[in-house]
Amino acid sequence: MNSVNNTVNPVIQESDLGRHEMLPSAGVGMHVAPEWESLRGAFVEVRRDGGHYRSGIVDDAMPDGSAVWLAGDVERTRKYLGKADGFVIWVESTPGASYD
Structure with a gap:
């Protein structure tokens, strides 16, 4: 008989968006970034509807933190998020990291 892993990956709830919290569904050592304006140059994982959407380097960010642009690469173009x-x-x- 095979053993089944019944572990459920948590889904990001709207209440989680304002907190720096590490959840097992993201990459190891990652947390939700509530303030996007300081992410320029950071490698990020983008999620939507609880699933992985895209990963990449933040090319630019709106001063008010409302949006970022992921840099393009060989396979994909620059993307507004x-x-x-x-x-x-x-x-x-990363303790003490500054991405600007």
């Missing part, structure tokens, strides 16, 4: 569109950005937990 707005908070109002339901995107959630996860960033590595």
Whole structure:
């Protein structure tokens, strides 16, 4: 008989967006970034509707933190991502990191 893993990956709730919290569904050592204006140059994981959307380097950010642009790469073009569109950005937990 095979053993089944019944572990459920948590889904990001709207209440989680304002907190720096590490959840097992994201990459190890990552947390939700509630303030996007300081992410320029950071490698991030973008999630939407609880699932992975895209990963990449933040090329630019709106001064008010309402949106970022992920840099293009060989396979994809530069991409605008707005908070109002339901995107959630996860960033590595690096003490004292500054990405600007």
